[in-house]
Amino acid sequence: MDTTGVLMTVGSKIGDYAGATIGLGLVVVGAGVGIGIVGGKAIESMARQPDMKNEIRTMMFLAAALVEGVAFFAAVICLLVVLTK
Amino acid sequence: MSSEEAEHKNSRLTFSTCTAACVLMILFLLPTLIFCSEEEKNEVAATLLHHILDSRQWQLLPGFPTMQFHDIRVGPVVIPITQFSIMLLINMVLLCSILITAFRRRSVIPSRLGSMIEPVVFFVRDSLVYPAMGEETGKKWLPFFYTLFFFILGANFLGMIPMFKTSTGNLSITTALAVMVFVAIMITGFRKLGFPGFFTAMIPEGVPLPIALVLLVIEVANLFIRSGVLSIRLFANMIAGHMVIASLLLLIFILYPLAALISVPMSLFIYLLEVLVAIIQAIVFTMLSAVYIKMASSHH
Secondary structure, eight states, X not given: OXXXXXXXXXXXXXXXXXXXXXXXXXXXXXXXXXXXXXXXHHHHHHHHOGGGHHHHHHHHHHHHXXXXXXXXXXXXXXXXXXXXX | OOHHHHHHHHXXXXXXXXXXXXXXXXXXXXXXXXXXXXXXXXXXXXXXXXXXXXXSEEOXXXXXXXXXXXXXXXXXXXXXXXXXXXXXXXXXXXXXXXXXXXXXXXXXXXXXXXXXXXXXXXXXXXXXXXXXXOHHHHHHHHHHHHHHXXXXXXXXXXXXXXTOOOGGGSHHHHHHHHHHHHHHHHHHHXXXXXXXXXXXXXXXXXXXXXXXXXXXXXXXXXXHHHHHHHHHHHXXXXXHHHXXXXXXXXXXXXXXXXXXXXXXXXXXXXXXHHHHHXXXXXXHHHHHHHHHXXXXXXOO
């Protein structure tokens, strides 16, 4: 069975979509881990010092928005690959 | 009323307001199912792009007449009028009318509309601008940041209304905002530090020449990349919400009609998330602009 030939045929048909979707999945993993770390550290520090809750909450949203910005940036580029053949 | 009864009444009011809001938002989403034209059902990707991209024609809902806009030609200058230009105009008219009426009286005790907008203004001043820039420089930059914040907030919120488009969901408009911030950074830097001082301030003291050159290249690239990422972050956040809702609702046409049971509640949830994202993106844009402008005028 000619594995390379099969892979190349399949890849040439769905290569664009496969690359874009796998890339998008990796980006989502990165964003999830990043925002999870920020949220976890924020909750931990709010538990350590409850009177700083409001400032920590503001900083948490800011950091989460920055991480999400990078994720959306990559998502837009993946979508660009799919939508503009 | 005892405090227990007052609390019970308060929570019942909140519950009924929440259900009313959710019902209203589902009603916002349902017209897309009923008022979709026949071509849209067959061409899903084209419909998705059609709802998100700019064009010189505008059809509010299928069934309404299509409005066609023509370019304005003044001599050699051509100003094209598109859907997003009309949205910018609506944004400007709405913001100007609300903000000017709210603060027309200019007394210590604000009017009713003024006292609704005052906490937002104080939030921008005390949590976004003053912590980044300090009080003296912050005071001079306040009108710029107020304009930036309310423009982005107004544009993001106008996109939530079913028939309107989001002005900030266009890369050109967000790039225009980022270019304004970039010009502000350069002007502040050159004024405070002088033309050669702007570049020598990027390099720390006592650094050998090759490392200094590499640092210089990285810092200049940083200048351009930071403003570019500002624009792309705002654009991508605004576009992503609308794209996800449109995809979910168009999914109903692909798997007819089973997907409707999941699509409409998911769309409602993402719609609510979009409201949060609209507010957060305005805050993040303004805060980062303030931080960058402050960083440009200080020695590292």
